[in-house]
Amino acid sequence: MSRSISRTLGAVAVAAALTVSLAACDGKKAPAGSADAGGQHKLVFGFSQVGAESGWRSANSKSIQDAAKAAGFELKFSDAQQKQENQIAAIRSFIQQKVDVIGFSPVVTTGWDTVLKEAKAAGIPVLLTDRAVDTQDKTLYKTFIGSDFVKEGNSAGQWLVDAEKNATGPVNIAELEGTTGSAPAIDRKKGFDDVVLKDPKFKVIADQSGDFTRAKGKEVMEAFLKAHKDINILFAHNDDMAVGAIQAIEEAGLKPGKDIKIVSIDGIKDAFQAMADGKIEEVVECNPLIGPQIMDLVQKIHDKQDVPDRVLSKEGVFTKDQAAAELPNRQY
Ligand code: AHR
Secondary structure (H helix, E strand, O other), rough: OHHHHHHHHHHHHHHHHHHHHHHHOOOOOOOOEEEEOOOOOOOEEEEOOOOOOOOHHHHHHHHHHHHHHOOOOOEEEEEEOOHHEEEEEEEHHHHOOOOOEEEEOOOOOOOOOHHHHHHHHHHEEEEEEEOOOOOHHHOOOOOOEOHHHHHHHHHHHHHHHHOOOOOOOOOEEEEEEEEEOOOOHHHHHHHHHHHOOOOOEEEEEEEOOOOOOOOHHHHHHHHHHHHOOOOOOEEOHHHHHHHHHHHHHHOOOEEEOOOOOEEEEEEHHHHHHHOOOOOOOEEEOOOOOOOOHHHHHHHHHHHOOOOOOOOEEEOOEEEEEHHHHHHHHHOO
16 A cells, blocks of 8 residues: 555544544534634534515524524525425434534424434434424423414404404404414414403404415405405404405405404514504514524524523514504514
8 A cells, every 4th residue: 555545544544533533522423514714613503494474484584594694603594385394304304414403493383203303312402483392392392482472362362352342242353364283373363362252242253274375365365255244353363464365355345444454463564554554453563583592592502501491582562553653663
C-alpha cells in the first residue's frame, strides 16, 4: 500500500471513530446538518407544517422561517398539505436525517403515538406548535406552544350572548367548523357551545366543516343558505371561512352584518377590513407570530434545559368599532 493511500485510510478511520464517539457522547445519534462560517455545528430543526390553508397559516409559516433564520438554525421545512400521512412521512424523514429537534403542528389530534415513539427511540426531542395531540403518554413531546382554543370559542360565544341579550329567540346559528378532528375545530366548538347553549333560545341549525379554507367556507355557506332561510348568526371557526361565507351571503342577495351577523377567529387583515366595512361583528385573535418563541424553546430543548409543559400565546378580541383604527397595525 502506498504511503498516501495509507494516510488517507488512516484519516478516514479517525473521522469514523470521531463520529462514533460523538454519537456515543449524546447517547443516541451523530449530529446532522451543516456547519456555520466558524465551523460550528448548526442546530438542525425539522418542522412539519399543516399546510397553507389560511392567511393565519401563511403568517405562521413565515414567522417560523424568519425566526429560524434569525436564530441561525438550519430549518428543514415540510408542508403537509393538510394530510396526516404527509406529516408522519416528514417526521420519519427528519428522524432518518438525524435532525436535532423536531417540531410539528398536527393536522388532527389522534394517531401520533407510533411516530412519536420512533422519534423518542431515536433520541430526538419533539415540540408541538399551535395544535395539540391526543395521547396518554406526555413524555412523547417536550412542550406544546399555542393558543387556548377553548377560550377563543368562549370569547366568540360571549360576544353572541351579550349581543343578543334582549332577543326573545329563537336565535338561529350556522356554524362553519374547521378541519374535522383538528384541535381548533374540536375546542372552539366546545368553548362556544359551553357559553351559548346554556340558553335554549340559541339554536345551532346548520353545522359543517369548511376545512379552514375560504373556498370551502363559501361553498358550505351557499349550501346553508339554500337549506335555511332563517339564519341569524354565523360562527366561523376562522376568518378565511368567514370571508368566503360573506361572498356567499352577498351573492344570495343578503347583507352580512345586517341580515346575518358574523363572529370569527384569527385576526387576519381581510377580516379586519370586513369588520371595518360592517360585515363582521367581532374577531377573536389567534396569534400565528410565534416563530421567535418556538426557536427559543428549540434552543432550550436542545441544550437540555427545562421548558414548561405548556406555553400559551398572547391574544386579544376586537370588535367592529375598533377595526378601522387597528387595521394598519395588523401584521398578518
Ligand atoms: O390551528 C390554528 C388554525 O389553523 C387557524 O385558526 C386557522 O386559520 C388555521 O388554518
